Structure formats: structure tokens, C-alpha cells
Amino acid sequence: MANTRVLMIFCGLILNVMVILLSYFPNAAFSKSHHNHHSRSHHFHSPEINPSGTHGILTVNNFAHGGDGGGPSECDGKFHPLPARVVALSTGWYAEGARCGKLIRIKAKNGRSTVANVVDECDSKRGCKSNIVDASKSVWNDLRLDIDKGEVPVTWTMV
Numbered sequence: 001m002a003n004t005r006v007l008m009i010f011c012g013l014i015l016n017v018m019v020i021l022l023s024y025f026p027n028a029a030f031s032k033s034h035h036n037h038h039s040r041s042h043h044f045h046s047p048e049i050n051p052s053g054t055h056g057i058l059t060v061n062n063f064a065h066g067g068d069g070g071g072p073s074e075c076d077g078k079f080h081p082l083p084a085r086v087v088a089l090s091t092g093w094y095a096e097g098a099r100c101g102k103l104i105r106i107k108a109k110n111g112r113s114t115v116a117n118v119v120d121e122c123d124s125k126r127g128c129k130s131n132i133v134d135a136s137k138s139v140w141n142d143l144r145l146d147i148d149k150g151e152v153p154v155t156w157t158m159v
Contacts, residue, residue: 046092046130053155054093058106060147061088061134063119069134073119075100080119080136088120088134097121103159106139108152114142115159 047054062068064081069088072079075097080086087106089099099118107113116139122128133156140147143154 046090046124049093049158051157053107053157055153055155056090056093056131056133057129058108058140058143058145058152058154059122059132059134059150060137060140063088063136069120074121075119078119082136083138084136085114085116085138085142086119086136087116087139088122088132089118090122090128090130090132091124092130094118094121099158104133104156105159106133106135106143106154106156108143108145108154110144112143114139 047056063073063079063084063086065079067079073086073088074094087104088094089104093099102118103115104118105113105115116135120134122132122134124130128134133154137147145152
């Protein structure tokens with residue numbers, strides 16, 4: 001009985017510490033946002049780009065006004081409603097905007113491919129993994145992928 005009481009007190013203390021830490025760092029652990037449109041990050045490395053095909057993970061995003069991407073796209077300050085074929089690349093691949101307005105070819109394991117325009121950064125400082133190609137639903141539809149899967153391995157190249 002005494003061990004149970006000590007364990008309960010210990011768990012309570014841990015929970016209190018977590019609540020305090022999250023109040024100081026609200027975006028540290030549970031941020032749902034892929035993007036941070038107001039700060040650029042410089043120290044997050046994505047896998048090296050392979051000219052014959054870079055492996056990444058395709059995720060889905062709504063780039064329209066009011067969509068889950070947050071604010072307007074980093075590259076052009078605009079929203080991109082459907083049927084636009086657009087993507088946000090992880091911080092390292094985004095390369096401080098060097099790929100803005102460039103086209104990439106995305107190929108799924110089912111053999112289908114499509115071309116999309118890079119319009120945004122998927123900010124690795126704000127919870128985006130370093131290997132993400134965050135794409136509009138039009139890209140998913142072109143590739144005949146199930147959006148409900150959420151994440152699908154793909155290969156992409158610069159066009």
C-alpha cells in the first residue's frame with residue numbers, strides 16, 4: 001500500500017512538471033502545424049538530394065485560405081486553392097527559398113507520377129520531419145493515393 005502511494009505521488013509530480021514545461025514551451029511537443037510562415041530556419045538537414053530521385057514522405061495539406069497550412073505560402077505570399085498542384089518541402093530541401101517556384105516530379109510506388117510547384121516550407125523547427133513533401137489533394141489524386149493513409153513514401157526530382 002505504501003509503495004502505491006509513493007508511486008501515485010511521484011506520478012503526480014511528473015505530471016505537474018510536464019504541465020509547467022508545456023506552459024513555457026507550448027509548441028515544443030504537440031504542435032499540429034507543419035508551417036511557420038514568419039521565421040526561416042537554417043540548421044535542419046533534410047536527406048541529401050539525389051538527382052535521380054530523392055526519397056521522401058508525402059503528406060497532405062490544404063493550401064487554400066482557411067486551410068490547414070496556416071497562412072499564405074512562404075514563397076509568394078499567396079494561397080493556392082484546388083486544383084493547384086503545389087507542395088511545401090521540409091526545411092533542408094526548401095533551402096531558404098531556393099526552390100520557390102520550381103517544379104518537382106513526384107513518383108509514387110504504384111508507378112504514377114505528377115508535377116507540382118514548390119510554394120512553401122514545411123518547417124522542421126515546428127514539427128515537420130526532415131523528409132516531407134507536403135502536397136495538395138490534387139497531387140494525391142494524380143498519384144491515385146489514398147489521402148486517409150496520411151503519409152506515403154515517394155521519390156521526387158527537380159524538373
